[in-house]
Amino acid sequence: MAATRYTSMAYASADEMSFGVSKHPVKAGLGLEIGAGYTIPEINYAPRPEAGASKEKLIKEYERITTDVMSRMVQVGFPAIILETEHVQQMSNNPSWGAEVAHAQKTIMEEYHDEYGIKCALRHTIGDIRENREFPQLRGDKYAVFLEAFEQCAKSGADLLSVESMGGKEVFDHAVLRNDIPGMLYSIGCLGSMDMEMIWSDIAAIAKKTGTVAAGDTDCAQANTAMFIGGGLLDKNLAHTLAIIARAISAPRSLVAYECGAVGPGKDCGYENIIVKAITGMPMTQEGKTSTCAHSDVMGNLIMQCCDCWSNESVEYHGEFGGTTVQCWSENLAYDCALMNTALETKNEKVLRDLFMLSDRYRDPQSYVLAYDNAYKVGQAIVKDGNDIYLRAKNAAIECCDIVSEGAAGKLALSRFETKALADAKASLDSLTDDMDKFMDDCLTKYKSEVKVFLPENYGL
Amino acid sequence: MLDFTEASLKKILTRYNVALEKEMTPEEAAEELYPKDEFVYPIAKAIFEGEEDDVIEGLQAAMDAGQNPITLIDDALMVGMGVVTKLYDDGVIFLPNVMMSADAMLNGIEFCKENSETAPVTKGTVVCHVAEGDVHDIGKNIVTALLRANGYDVVDLGRDVPVDEVVASVIANKPLMVTGTALMTTTMYAFKEVNDKLVEKGLKVPFACGGGAVNQDFVSQYALGVYGEEAADAPKIADAIIAGTNNIAALRDKFHKH
Numbered sequence: 001m002a003a004t005r006y007t008s009m010a011y012a013s014a015d016e017m018s019f020g021v022s023k024h025p026v027k028a029g030l031g032l033e034i035g036a037g038y039t040i041p042e043i044n045y046a047p048r049p050e051a052g053a054s055k056e057k058l059i060k061e062y063e064r065i066t067t068d069v070m071s072r073m074v075q076v077g078f079p080a081i082i083l084e085t086e087h088v089q090q091m092s093n094n095p096s097w098g099a100e101v102a103h104a105q106k107t108i109m110e111e112y113h114d115e116y117g118i119k120c121a122l123r124h125t126i127g128d129i130r131e132n133r134e135f136p137q138l139r140g141d142k143y144a145v146f147l148e149a150f151e152q153c154a155k156s157g158a159d160l161l162s163v164e165s166m167g168g169k170e171v172f173d174h175a176v177l178r179n180d181i182p183g184m185l186y187s188i189g190c191l192g193s194m195d196m197e198m199i200w201s202d203i204a205a206i207a208k209k210t211g212t213v214a215a216g217d218t219d220c221a222q223a224n225t226a227m228f229i230g231g232g233l234l235d236k237n238l239a240h241t242l243a244i245i246a247r248a249i250s251a252p253r254s255l256v257a258y259e260c261g262a263v264g265p266g267k268d269c270g271y272e273n274i275i276v277k278a279i280t281g282m283p284m285t286q287e288g289k290t291s292t293c294a295h296s297d298v299m300g301n302l303i304m305q306c307c308d309c310w311s312n313e314s315v316e317y318h319g320e321f322g323g324t325t326v327q328c329w330s331e332n333l334a335y336d337c338a339l340m341n342t343a344l345e346t347k348n349e350k351v352l353r354d355l356f357m358l359s360d361r362y363r364d365p366q367s368y369v370l371a372y373d374n375a376y377k378v379g380q381a382i383v384k385d386g387n388d389i390y391l392r393a394k395n396a397a398i399e400c401c402d403i404v405s406e407g408a409a410g411k412l413a414l415s416r417f418e419t420k421a422l423a424d425a426k427a428s429l430d431s432l433t434d435d436m437d438k439f440m441d442d443c444l445t446k447y448k449s450e451v452k453v454f455l456p457e458n459y460g461l
Numbered sequence: 462m463l464d465f466t467e468a469s470l471k472k473i474l475t476r477y478n479v480a481l482e483k484e485m486t487p488e489e490a491a492e493e494l495y496p497k498d499e500f501v502y503p504i505a506k507a508i509f510e511g512e513e514d515d516v517i518e519g520l521q522a523a524m525d526a527g528q529n530p531i532t533l534i535d536d537a538l539m540v541g542m543g544v545v546t547k548l549y550d551d552g553v554i555f556l557p558n559v560m561m562s563a564d565a566m567l568n569g570i571e572f573c574k575e576n577s578e579t580a581p582v583t584k585g586t587v588v589c590h591v592a593e594g595d596v597h598d599i600g601k602n603i604v605t606a607l608l609r610a611n612g613y614d615v616v617d618l619g620r621d622v623p624v625d626e627v628v629a630s631v632i633a634n635k636p637l638m639v640t641g642t643a644l645m646t647t648t649m650y651a652f653k654e655v656n657d658k659l660v661e662k663g664l665k666v667p668f669a670c671g672g673g674a675v676n677q678d679f680v681s682q683y684a685l686g687v688y689g690e691e692a693a694d695a696p697k698i699a700d701a702i703i704a705g706t707n708n709i710a711a712l713r714d715k716f717h718k719h
Contacts, residue, residue, distance in 0.1 A: 015462070046674070049650035088647040089594050131596045133621045173599045177560040177606075225599060229556070233478040236549065237556040294674075316646050316674065354463040362465070363474050373462060411467060413476040416486075417555070 003197050003259040007386035010281025014376035017306045018349045019340050023281025026263050028213045029121025029159035030113040032080060034265050035283025035308040039340045041333035042082040042123070042268060042285050042311040043069050045326045048318060052088055055097050059104050065317050065326050066105045070112040070120070072327040078334040080119040082160070082285075082309055083109070084268070092127035092149040099152035106157025123215060124158035125267065126150050128166045136170055138195055138458040147202055154210035161207055162267045164220040167195025168253075170453045172222045172246075176229065179242060179421070181397070181428040186443040188222045188249045189393025190436075194459050196256035204261025214262040216282075218270030219250035227271065227366065232296060239421035240298075241404055241414070244366040248400035251275035252382045252392045258282055268311035271303060274370055275396075278379040283308035290333050293325070299367035302360035305353045306372055310336055365418065368407045369400050377403060390436035394429065401426040487554045494544040500526060501537045508541030508569070511561030516541075516569040530573040534581045538569045542610050549693070556603065563610040583614040585637040585703055587695075588630050591620035592641055595648035600672045603692040604640055611696035624654045631664055637702050639666055640695055644673035656683035667712055669698050677719050687712045 010023045022035030034040060051061040066083060073081045083105065091098035102124055109120050126149045130142040137143075150161055168191035175183025196217060207214035218224075223246045230243035251272040258264070264282035266273040268291075273284035284307060289300030291313030297303075304310065312329040322328045343352040353372070360367040368374060381399035385391040404422055408414045414422070433439050444461060447454050465473065483490075495505045500523040507515035516538075523533055545562040548554045574581065589605050591598045598620040605615045616634050618626060631639060639659075643649040652670050659666065670680045671689040680686035687709060689695055698716055706712055 046646045049646050049679070052647035052650065088645065090647075131621075133596075133619065173602065177557055177599075177603065178564075179557040179561075229599075233476065234481075234552070236552050236554070239555060351463075358463050358465065359473060362470055363476075411465065411470055413479045415476075415479045415482045417482070418478075 002201075003256060005259055005386045006255060006279050007383050009279055009376070009379055009383060011278055011376070014278065014373040015350070017278060017372055017376070018344075018353055019304060019307050020344050020349070022264070022277065022283040022308055024263065024283070026213055026265060026283055029082075029119070030109065031117075031119035032082070032121045037344060038080070039307060039337040039344075040080045040082055040309045041078070041330055041337050042084055042309040043326055043330040043333060044084040044086060044268065044311055044314045046086070046314050046316050047088065048316060052090055055090075055094075055100065058088070058090065058097065059101055061317065062101045063104050063108060065324075066108045068324045069326050069330045070108060070118070072323065072331055073118060073334060074112065074116050076331055076334065078118075078338070081330065081334070082121045082123060084123040084125060084311065086125040086314060087127040087149070089127050089129060092129045093145065095145065095149040095152040098124065098126070098149050099156035102153045102157040121159040122157060123160035123162055124153040125162040125164065126153065128163055128221075130166070135453050135455055136166065136458055138167060139198075139460075147206065150203055150206045151210065154206055154212040158212060160213045160215040160265070161203055162215045162217065163199070163203070164218050164267065164269070165195060165199055166221040167459070168192035169221045171447050171451050172225070174447070174451045176222075176226050176238065176242075176246065179424070181242075181245065181425045182432060182439075182443065183447065184246050185249055185390070185393055185397060185432075186439070186447065188219060188246065188253050190390055190440060190443070191459050192219065192222065192250075192253040193256050193389040193393070196253060197260055200257040200260035200262055207261070214257070216262045216264055216266035216270070217254055217257045218267040219254050219272060220269045223247045223250035223272060224269055227297065228295060230366075232298070233364070239418050241365050241418045241422040242425060244369045244404065245397050245400050245425055247272055247366065248275075248369065248378050248396040249393045251378060251396055252389065255279060255382070256389075265309050268309075269313055271297075271299070271370060274303070274306055274372055274375040275379045275382070277306055278372075278376045279383060285309035285311050287311040287313045290329065290336065293329060298364035299360045299370060301356045302367045302371060304336070304340070305357045310340075362407075362411050362413070365404045365407070365412065365414065368412050369403050374403045388436055390439055391434060394432060394434075398426070398429050401429065483553055485553070487548060487558070490548055490551075490553050491544055494547065496540055500528060501540060504533075504537040504569070505541030505544055508538065508562050508565050509545055511558065511565050513565045513568045516565045517572050520569055520572055524576060530577040531579050531581050534570055534573050538566050538573070539612055542566045546607075546610055546696075559610060560603070560606055563606040567609060584612040585699065586614045586616060586634050587638045587640060587699055588616045588618065588627065588634055588636040589640045590618040590622040590627050592643035592648040593621060593623050593651040595643045595645060596620045597644035597673070598642075600642040600644075600692060601640070604642065604695045607692055607696050608699065611700070613696065613699055624651055624658060627655050628658045628662065628664075631659060631666055632662070636666060638699050639668045640689075641668060641670045642672035643670075643675055646674040649675050649679060652680070652686065653683045656685050660684050667698065667702060667707065667709060669695060677717050681713065681717070685709060688717055690718060
């Protein structure tokens with residue numbers, strides 16, 4: 001299907017948004033309704049390194065993981081859980097492997113659902129395997145295998161289909177290490193969005209055919225790369241004011257999934273999902289303080305503010321004092337959800353939302369822009385030119401700069417370095433054309449020359 | 462919407478990067494470090510600023526004045542890059558500045574080579590790769606840039622590199638160190654296979670590993686493994702090796718932080 005662009009916001013105001021409630025709840029799996037008035041823990045895990053040695057070992061590993069999670073949820077009395085299996089490359093390169101894992105997991109989940117009534121769903125996140133050793137290969141043979149992996153998993157037990165797609169990453173990796181704002185705009189906003197339109201039209205068709213849910217994508221490959229390179233307050237690898245510009249640009253890119261038939265819940269590591277929720281009204285998974293097992297961030301509480309599912313990003317499966325890692329982390333997630341659900345049931349959700357938000361609001365320019373009131377403003381800037389993928393990405397970047405500047409005039413403290421990086425970025429954005437065709441032509445010439453692994457044919461250019 | 466007073470905000474969080482910011486601007490700090498030689502100064506400054514055309518212009522001027530192109534690599538390009546890496550290590554400038562400077566320096570080295578019949582001498586060779594099955598190479602790209610910026614010759618095997626290809630490259634290039642990066646827990650298992658094959662062939666070369674899900678505990682499990690938490694550790698480990706610390710236990714003692 002062609003993309004149906006968003007040109008208006010789902011919510012009349014930022015204050016309408018809350019955790020656990022979305023405009024368009026999604027029914028999935030075994031009795032779940034997502035974004036329908038309660039939050040749901042979503043546990044994510046990675047097999048131990050040696051488990052990838054064979055299909056049999058992998059399946060056994062995921063059976064252990066699934067049983068551990070389901071049993072812990074029942075033992076502590078939690079009513080709902082989502083399991084997310086992010087494919088290791090073997091499972092997507094060999095679609096039957098992923099399918100057999102999905103089947104094995106779902107069989108266990110059905111047993112628990114039948115015996116205890118626990119509501120649950122299984123998300124499978126297919127690996128973006130569309131690369132060969134030398135170049136991305138977004139179209140062609142690899143793409144066929146990629147889609148086959150979705151279809152086989154959907155037919156074998158996966159309820160929610162997701163991916164962290166990589167379109168534009170080869171240009172982004174070059175640009176982000178050179179403070180190149182036009183390059184970030186081109187890679188995420190243009191190339192990323194174009195690739196998203198292709199893949200999500202096809203994934204949504206598979207979901208429709210198999211009766212599963214096209215759940216959504218995340219700009220992990222780019223915006224999270226910027227966030228991770230940015231690191232903590234004392235790291236010197238990327239100004240956080242640039243990392244949040246990459247994040248703002250990623251929102252219109254991740255939005256494309258929903259314009260092509262995805263319905264949520266958006267995937268956990270999309271910190272841009274708060275902006276996407278404001279635009280679409282669809283449920284979103286988020287991760288923050290509970291993903292410290294995988295990475296650090298500077299908005300661990302804030303990002304819970306409007307989540308519908310609450311995730312831990314990923315944890316390697318192994319033993320801890322309190323059980324296996326998936327048991328420990330799923331219990332953590334479920335207790336957080338119990339608190340949010342208590343707030344919802346007692347009509348205190350806006351108070352708790354604001355406490356989450358405020359505790360991190362001024363911690364960093366990234367958290368400041370993703371505070372729900374500011375995220376809503378970025379959303380408005382996107383839908384203002386919703387039909388032009390370049391212009392809406394540029395709008396998001398400019399709005400992001402303006403929000404940070406306004407914050408810096410108040411209680412958001414910036415270092416001189418962050419301030420200069422922001423000013424340079426804003427000047428770079430202000431110098432750009434509003435004409436998408438001209439921008440695309442200029443960038444095509446520039447990055448074909450500068451990035452040897454950038455093949456325009458990957459994007460139909 | 463809830464909000465803080467300035468006083469209450471200070472009880473909740475501290476922006477340490479703002480509180481501890483250096484007084485001097487990066488440009489002022491660099492100016493203090495540039496050599497004063499009339500030919501070297503503009504080249505070093507152009508390296509710091511990442512201006513490739515200005516680097517070439519400066520080199521051309523020095524060559525026109527009779528300076529040896531290969532000598533200029535060490536005496537001008539590496540000196541300029543030394544300013545950049547020192548300011549990065551001191552926390553005055555950020556990684557993108559280093560990357561842009563490294564681009565300009567490498568461009569300058571190529572220009573010098575084109576204008577000379579002799580080859581430059583480097584500090585040593587390092588073989589770099591991304592683990593088999595893993596295509597995430599931004600970490601490796603940072604490592605290779607930082608190694609080159611510090612005067613090392615890099616054999617970049619790229620991403621998703623088969624174990625046997627890494628071993629063959631070690632045999633062919635006799636590096637002082639091998640680096641491996643990986644994002645995922647399942648692909649990093651290839652490091653152990655690389656290690657085992659190197660050990661089997663009697664190649665006791667330090668194998669510096671890092672990236673995404675890689676951690677010190679995992680890297681410590683194989684004989685040649687040295688964990689690098691940051692990309693910037695790679696040239697430091699290489700420097701330690703050429704300074705005489707080539708025993709794995711000693712390297713671990715120096716670089717394992719946890």
